[in-house]
Amino acid sequence: MRRFLVAGNWKMHGGLEMTTELISGISREVLNMATISEQRELAYDILVCPPAVLLQHAGALAKSLPISIGAQNVSPHTSGAFTGEVSLPMIAEMGCEYVLIGHSERRELFHETDQDTAEKFAACVNFDKSVVPVLCVGESLSERQQGQTELVVERQLNAVIDAVGIQGLDGAVIAYEPVWAIGTGETASPEQAQAVHAFIRAKLAGLDENIGQRTQILYGGSVKSGNAEQLFSQPDIDGGLIGGASLTVEGFVGICRAAQKLAGHA
Numbered sequence: 457m458r459r460f461l462v463a464g465n466w467k468m469h470g471g472l473e474m475t476t477e478l479i480s481g482i483s484r485e486v487l488n489m490a491t492i493s494e495q496r497e498l499a500y501d502i503l504v505c506p507p508a509v510l511l512q513h514a515g516a517l518a519k520s521l522p523i524s525i526g527a528q529n530v531s532p533h534t535s536g537a538f539t540g541e542v543s544l545p546m547i548a549e550m551g552c553e554y555v556l557i558g559h560s561e562r563r564e565l566f567h568e569t570d571q572d573t574a575e576k577f578a579a580c581v582n583f584d585k586s587v588v589p590v591l592c593v594g595e596s597l598s599e600r601q602q603g604q605t606e607l608v609v610e611r612q613l614n615a616v617i618d619a620v621g622i623q624g625l626d627g628a629v630i631a632y633e634p635v636w637a638i639g640t641g642e643t644a645s646p647e648q649a650q651a652v653h654a655f656i657r658a659k660l661a662g663l664d665e666n667i668g669q670r671t672q673i674l675y676g677g678s679v680k681s682g683n684a685e686q687l688f689s690q691p692d693i694d695g696g697l698i699g700g701a702s703l704t705v706e707g708f709v710g711i712c713r714a715a716q717k718l719a720g721h722a
């Protein structure tokens with residue numbers, strides 16, 4: 457059975473104080489709303505992805521809490537003359553268990569290609585310590601309007617599958633984030649999201665049934681406490697990658713509440 461994963465992507469927000477407040481506040485609230493037995497181990501997983509300079513602080517804070525830490529980006533290189541970049545060994549040392557790969561803002565604003573994304577994903581697969589890649593895929597508004605959603609998502613998936621094989625996706629997380637729903641307040645309807653999630657799962661399952669069935673596929677794009685339960689109720693939606701609503705304890709915990717309520721049904 458797949459577990460729900462509620463993941464917050466803080467993007468370029470926050471500082472030391474906000475990191476302390478969010479991580480300790482989220483942990484306090486989710487433990488408060490958990491049953492006694494769930495307090496030993498929550499029935500779903502929580503991830504927060506702060507900016508790179510806050511990872512050390514976040515990693516130290518979250519060490520004994522039911523929250524995993526992830527980076528928002530990583531270099532495909534282990535070390536070298538790559539000014540401004542951060543490597544997998546560096547983020548792992550800061551306590552990162554996950555890293556976002558190919559977020560649409562990286563693709564759009566920083567011109568990362570499918571090939572760049574595949575190289576970063578391959579670096580995670582080949583890294584000897586475990587840092588789970590969260591591969592972000594999704595179409596733009598004009599691509600959706602032209603009926604190209606599946607084509608685009610499949611192209612983005614294929615770039616990674618070509619680089620690492622289907623086995624390389626075993627244990628990875630996929631986040632479907634329609635670009636037109638990111639930060640716009642416009643959410644894909646549960647049915648629209650489910651259709652793409654089912655397509656992604658079928659694509660993976662067509663190559664390896666077990667990997668297809670056990671891969672967590674998150675939805676991202678204006679998820680908030682008011683729509684999380686409806687989205688997470690869909691059979692192929694295993695949680696969310698949350699931007700704006702992950703920046704307050706109340707907003708993020710409201711989404712965790714939906715995962716807690718539905719846990720066991722993913």
Ligand SMILES: O=C[C@H](O)COP(=O)(O)O
Nearest residue numbers: 465638639677678699700
């Ligand atoms: O990584 C998160 C997504 O870009 C969604 O952002 P949003 O929840 O602000 O729409």
